Amino acid sequence: MKILKNKIFKFLFKKKSSSKVPKNEENDKNDDINDINVSTNDKTINNKKDDDDIIKQMEKIIENYSKFFTIGKLNKDVIIDYYKKNGNFNTKGIDPYEMSNMFKLFDNCLECGKTNTYKYWCQECNSQRFQKDFSNWTSGNKFIDNFIQRSQLQARNNNEVMEWIPYNRFKDIKFLAQGGFSTVFEAIWLDGAIEKWDYENQQWCRQVHLIDNPDHPDSGIPVVFKSLDNSSDISEDFLYEWETWLKGIHKSMNDTTPFIQIVGITQDPDTLNYMIIMFLAPLGSLKSNLKIKKYNPNDKFTNLFNISRQLNAIHKLDLIHGDFHNGNILFFNYEYGLISDFGLCRPVESVASDDVFGVLPYIAPEVLRGKPYTKAADIYSFGIIMWEMVSGISAFHNITHDLSLSLEICEGFRPKIVKGTMPEYVKLMNRCWNNNPDKRPTADELSKIFEKWSDKFPIELDEEKRKPVPENESEVIYHPEAYYISRKIDYTNKINEILAQNELSDKIEILDDNIDDNDSLENYIIEDDYY
Secondary structure, eight states, X not given: OOEEEOOTTOOOOOOOOOOOOOOOTTTOTTOOOOOGXXXXXXXXXXXXXXXXXXXXXXXXXXXXXXXXXXXXXXXXXXXXXXXXXXXXXXXXXOOHHHHHHHHTOSOBOTTXXXXXXXXXXXXXXXXXXXXXXXXXXOOSOHHHHHHHHXXXXXXXXXGGOOEEOOGGGEEEXXXXXXXXXXXXXXXXXXXXXXXXEETTTTEEEEEESSOSOTTSTTOSEEXXXXXXXTOTTOOHHHHHHHHHHHHHHHHHGGGTOOOOOEEEEEEOTTTOOEEXXXXXXXXXXXXXXXXXXXXXXXXXXXHHHHHHHHHHHHHHXXXXXXXXXXXXXXXXXXXXXXXXXXXXXXXXXXXOTTOOEEOGGGSOHHHHTTOOOOHHHHHHHHXXXXXXXXXXXXXXXXXXXXXXXXXXXXTTOOOOOOTTOOHHHHHHHHHHTOSSGGGSOOHHHHHHHHHHHHHHSOOOOOTTTSOOOOTTOOOOOOOTTOOOSOEEOOOHHHHHHHHHHTTOTTTOOOOOTTOOTTXXXXXXXXXXXXX
């Protein structure tokens, strides 16, 4: 078997560039490249430019696509021909896969000769390979089989592939954590994830950590299992949530937004519960990194920019996360925290649609009162995470997570602002956790604000220059009844009853310190001495 060294942690994350395309002076003096999907904004290139200049313009346009492809000799003629026929590079709304076909930016498949849909990946040929193998495996559940098969047939690249992985292909399985409706384990996946097709040996090349010999004791890829309670007879309805999420991940790649990858499903032979397989995040969750973020304050700007980008991608698809908290943001390096656990935050067995599940400090007041979970509720959770990035501790860690706290949250109780927090950050945080969901910013606005702040306060990635957590830093003591795993929050009726008695129902608003809630923070100037 041909094995490739592991490239799992080379996630190819790239911050969106603010580079600008040279403009047509007469018509486009004020246009910028702000987003890859609106890169050219109908810009035209001066017809007098020679072919080299045309290629340079195209290279500028695809700068944000650099993780997908580069311009090579074979496709320069295609690009020049396209420009000369159309007079411009109007790529508005075109995703990398459409663009690859338009400009032949990926190499051709060595088998069918058609343009690859990704580096070394031909969707048409690989889907046929997967389909031929369908009869050689089964999960024992027709819904899971169909789910995995659809992911394989629709995979435009190796990151979109899921597999059925026999339990005996894992070793060194260890308990990691207990969730509200699941148990988390870590293990070593002996085979590693599919990377590309080996034409010479007619088999899959796989990503294997460190050692090229699969029989070597140190070979394999570190992964985590999320074992779903009572999932031995998992339903199609529950899998629909995962499939919706996976479709969202596929579409998010259109603007190069990174998401955590689900690489496969397996089954515990003892409990018969099904287990979701994801790559192990080396740095753990945000919860375990909060102190590090406190002592490296510029981290929060870049981290929250990338998190807000992911949240924005979710919301653009009319999806919501529904269980957004510091345990569901996983770090593969200092720079990138990836949102996880969409669709995995409730019990597998069917529940009433108005039941509230989650981690109490992050649940928006309107949800606690029985209103539907919305995009604005995710934004409320984002505001709590903003506070944690500054404080270095989990919100409400030292008090009981009970009816009393739920009621206080509905009445406007929020974590105390940390002294020295820059005023603009406080204003934005207050907007995020406003009691009125209509007054909260959108994820799109958040991503634009944090993009500018991350440019002004760049993250320090040099290990020697980063500040360690002091050895004398006091340990955070959690209240024994402060729960940071998802669970059912069954206080809605009592909360509404109490608030109605106090004549506060539907009239409570958190004080915003005279903030103009409609005032955009995009262009705020931040003084250099604020961190």
